[in-house]
Amino acid sequence: MFIQYHSIVKMALSASKQATLVLLLCFTFCGCQLKSERAAQSEVTIVASRLFPSRTYENFIERLDVPCAVRWINASELSTAELDSALSHANGILLTGGADIHPDRYGQAGDTVLCGSIDLERDELESILLGAVDSLGTPLLGICRGMQFMNVHNGGSLHPHLPDVLGTNAHRGGTAENRKDTLHMVEASISAAFLGVKTPTASQVTSHHHQGINALAPGLMSWAVAPDGLIEAVRRRDTIAFPCYIGVQYHPERSGEGQALVEPVGQFFLDAVYLHANRTPRIQ
Secondary structure, eight states, rough: OHHHEEEEEHHHHHHHHHHHHHHHHHHHHHHHHHHHHHHHHTEEEEESSSOOOHHHHHHHHSSSSSSSSSEEEEEEOOOOHHHHHHHHHSSEEOOOOBBBBGGGTTOOOOGGGGGOOOOOEEEEEEEHHHHHHHHHOEEEETTTTHHHHHHHHTTOEESOOOOHHHSTTTTOOOOOSOOEEEEEEEEOOOOGEEEEEEEEEEEEEEEEEEEEESOTTTTTEEEOOTTTTTTEEESSSOOOTTTTTEEESSSGGGOSHHHHHHHHHHHHHHHHHHHHHHHOOOOO
C-alpha cells in the first residue's frame, strides 16, 4: 500500500513539475513577445509633406528630447499606394514650408496674380494628409505654408500678398546677413499654456512668407500673434479628438534656440507622436 501511495505521489509531483514547466515556458514566450512589441515601438514614423536636402526639419525634431528613433517619410516621393500605406502607419504628420497655395481653395481664384509660385500637386497632397488626420486623429504640426494650408483646409482664407494689407514686407524682408529670413517677435497668449511654458510669453523668431491668415477657420483658434496683429500660431478647438493639431506661421527650425516658442513647439508634437505610437504616457 505504501509503495502504491508513494508511486501516486511521485506521479503527481512529476505532473506538477510538468505543469510548472509549461507555465514557465508560456510566461517566457509571452514576455519575449511583449519585449519584441516594445522594441518595435522604439521607433516612431513621421510623414512629412516635403523634406529637403538641408534636413532643417529633421534636425530640429531630432535635437529635442527624443525617446526613440524617428523614421522620416517624404510624402512627395510616394506613389498613391505607398502614401496610403504610410498614412496608415504614421504616428505623426508634418506639413512643411513651400510654395503658395492656389487661392481658388479659399474662394479667391482671381488672386493668382498676387501669388508667387503655386504648387497644385502639393496642394492636393496636403489635402490628402489632412484628410487622414481628420479620420485618424494623427498628431499634426504645420509650419509656415503648412499652417496656412491647415487654415484653408478647415474653411479659412488667406491674404494672398501681405504687403498690400500691412503696408510693409515685414515677414520676409530679410536681414543684412540673410535676404530670405526675417527676425521679428511673436507674442503668445495664455492659450499657449498647453506647450508647458509660462504664459503670456514672447520669442524672437524667423519668418519668410508673403501670405498669411485672413479669416481664421471656425474650427481653429489662435494662440500667438505678431506685433502687427497677424496670426502666427493656431490650434484645433476640439482638443479631445485632436490633442495635437497645431500650426505656426514662423519657422521654429530656423529660429534661435532656447526660446519659449521654439523648442516647446517641436517637443509638444514629438511627445504626441510618441504617445500615439505607444498608446501609454511617457515615463520621465
